[in-house]
Amino acid sequence: MKVKLMQGNEAVAWGALAAGCRFFAGYPITPSTEIAEILSRELPKLGGKFIQMEDEIASLAACIGASVGGLKSMTATSGPGFSLMQEHIGYAAMTEIPCVLVNVQRLGPSTGQPTSVSQGDVMQARWGTHGDHPIIALSPISVRQSFDLTVTAFNFSELYRTPVILLMDEVIGHMREKVELPEAADVLRVERNGTSVPPEWYKPYGDTGSDVPPLANFGTGYRYHVTGLFHDQMGYPTQRLDEIDPWIERVHRKIDRNIHDITLFEEDGTQFAKTVVVSYGATARSARHAVKLARRRRSKVGLATLFTIWPFAEELVSRIADTASHIIVPEMNRGQLALEVERIAGRRKVTRVNQANGEMITPQMILNAIEAN
Amino acid sequence: MTRETHDEYEYLRHTKKFPNVWCSGCGIGIVMAALIRAVDRMELNKDDVAVISGIGCTGRMPVYLDFNTMHTTHGRALAFATGLKLAQPRLNVIVVMGDGDALAIGGNHFIHAARRNIDLTAIVVNNSIYGMTGGQYSPTTPMDSLASTAPYGNVEQPMPICDLAIVAGASFVARSTVYHAIEMDRLIEQAIQKQGFSLIEVISYCHTTFGRINKLGTAVDMMRILKEKSISKAASDKLPAQELSGKIVRGVLCNQDKPEFTALYQQVIERAQQSESNKDITS
DSSP: OOEEEEEHHHHHHHHHHHHTEEEEEEOOOTTTHHHHHHHHHHGGGGTOEEEEOSSHHHHHHHHHHHHHTTOEEEEEEOHHHHHHHHHHHHHHHHHTOOEEEEEEEEEOSTTOEEEEEOOTTHHHHHHSSSSOOOOEEEOOSSHHHHHHHHHHHHHHHHHHTOEEEEEEEHHHHHOEEEEEOOOGGGSOOOOOOOOOSOGGGOOTTOOOSSSSOOOOOTTSSOOOEEESSOBOTTSOBOOOHHHHHHHHHHHHHHHHTTHHHHOOEEEESOTTOSEEEEEOHHHHHHHHHHHHHHHHTTOOEEEEEESEEESOOHHHHHHHHHHOSEEEEEESSSSSHHHHHHHHHTTSEEEEEEOOSSSOOOHHHHHHHHHTO | OHHHHHHHHHTBOSSSOOSOSSOTTOSHHHHHHHHHHHHHHHTOOGGGEEEEEOSSTGGGSGGGBSSEEEEOOTTOHHHHHHHHHHHOTTSEEEEEEEHIIIIIITHHHHHHHHHHTOSEEEEEEEOSSBTTTTOBOOTTOOTTOOBTTBTTOOOSOOOOHHHHHHHHTOSEEEEEETTOHHHHHHHHHHHHHSSSOEEEEEEOOOTTTHHHHTTOOSHHHHHHHHHHHEEEHHHHHTSOGGGGTTOEEEEEEEEOOOOOHHHHHHHHHHHHHHHSOOOOTTO
C-alpha cells in the first residue's frame, strides 16, 4: 500500500470503512468534523449511508437505530457533543446494541477552546451516563494507530455488544503523519454474532453461556422488543430482582471475563525500572521522548502506554507497582486517570504531571518529574 | 366486531405479560387497536413492520405489539427511527409518541424528521398532559387549564401539532380522536401508504390526571367532549373561521407528493458510485 501523509481524523474514517462501517450520523463540531466530511463522501460509494442529524443526541440515536437494522454504525464528536451523547451511551449499554463513538477531545468545560487539545473527558467516558454500566474506551497515540484502534473499536463493539468510545484528542486528530495503511483484505474484521434458531426460540437477552447473546437484526424475521428499561431475557420490561440482578451481572461479566483481550497497552523497560511513566494519547508521545532523554542520562525509567483507557489496566499497573517505587502520570487534565493509578498503586509514590490549558505537556515537564525523584 | 377482536389478538405478543400499564378507560389502547387494524388491512408482513416509541404512557405501546419494536429514550424516537429507516428502507417504520414526548423534549427531532420528509409514520397521541409523571402541563395543554405544575392555570399557548408538521414539510398530515376509532385506522392506513413523513395527531384525554384536576368527569364524559367538539374537515371547510374556535377538525389536513428522503439518498449513492468507479478504500 502506498505511503500517504494524513491526519488522525482521516485515518479514523478509513479505519471505520475498513472495519465495515456502513452508517454514520453526526453533527458538525471542531475538531472532529473531518471524519464526517470524509465519510459523507466515501460511504455512499460503498452503498453505505451518511446523515447529518439535527444535534448530537439525534446522531447517536440514529446510529443505534441503524445498528439494530444491521449496519455497523459510528458517530464522531467533541466535548460539547459528547456531553449530549451521554444519554444514548447509556441506552446502547442497556440495550446492548453495538455502536462506535469517536470523541476528539478539546479543551473544556463548555465551549472551552474548540481547537485546543485536552484529555479532559477521561472520567466522562467512564461515568458520563447515569447508572452503572460497562464501557470500553480506546485512545490512539499516532495516525496509524487511529486507523487500527478504530477497527478494534468496531470489533469490540460487535464482539461484546457494547458501545465503544474512541477517545482521541485534538493533537492526534489533526496531526499529520506518514502512514502506510493495510489492504482492506488484511484487516481483521469481527462480524456480528447473529442467530439461526427458529424465531420462536430466539431470546435477544438470553443467557447463552457466552455472556453475549446473539443479536438478530430488525427485519430478518426475529421480532423482539428493545427497551431502555430493565428487561428480562425476552427484552420485556421487568421489576423482578431475579431478572434485574442477572442482567447487571452478565453485562459486567462480559467485559470482565475478557479483560485480557480488551486492555491493550505497550510496555517499554517497566520490568527493571524504579520509575515508570504511565501515559496515553498525545501525552504518550511527550512521555516517550522524556523517557528517551532520561535514559541518555542513565536513569532507569520505564514507560507504559495505555491504548485501552476503560476498562482500566489494573493488572498492568499493579504489576508495575510491584517493582517500581515511583509512578508518573502525565495527562492534559487536572488528574483523571491518575486517580485510577493511585487506586491500584497507592502503596507507591504517584506523581501527577498536569496541564489543562490547551497546550501539550512537553517532554521537559515529564523529564523534570523523572529527575525530581 | 368479533372478527376485529380476533385480528387484534393475532398482533399482540402472547409471551408478554398482560394486562397493560394503562389506566382503565385510557384512549391509548384504542389507538393501538386502530394501528393493528390498519396493518392488518394492508396485509403487511409482521417482520416488515417496526414500531418505535419514546417515553411516557404512549411509549409503552410497542411492547405489546408483535412487530420489530423499540422503546427508546424520551423525545428521541424519531431520531432512532430515522437511523433504522435509512438502514432498512423496506421496513414500514411507525413511531408512536405522546404530546410531551414528541413536541417538548422531542420537538427538534419532530421538526427535522418532517423537514427531511423521511418515510416514517408518526402517530402523536395528544392527551394534553404528562400522564405518566402525574399530570404536569405539556406543550399542548390548553391555556387556563389546571395541571399539577400549573396550579394557578396554564399561561403557555398550546402547540398546533398539525400546523407545525405541515410548515416543516410533512407529506401527509391528518387528525382524529380516540372516539373516531374506525376513521382513525383508515387515516393510519393512508399514512403508512404515503411515501414521505406522515403525521397523525390523535386527540385523546387523560381522565386520571387532566380530567380529575380540571373536573371534566369520567373517561366516558371526556370521550363525549371529543365527540361534541370535533368536526370533519369537509364540514369545517364550509364554516367561517370564527365558528371553528375550540373545534377539533378531523380528517386529512395535508396530502402532497414530494421527494422522500431515503429515495433521494439512494440517488446520492448512485451519484457517488458513478462519479468514481470504486477504488480500494485505502488508495
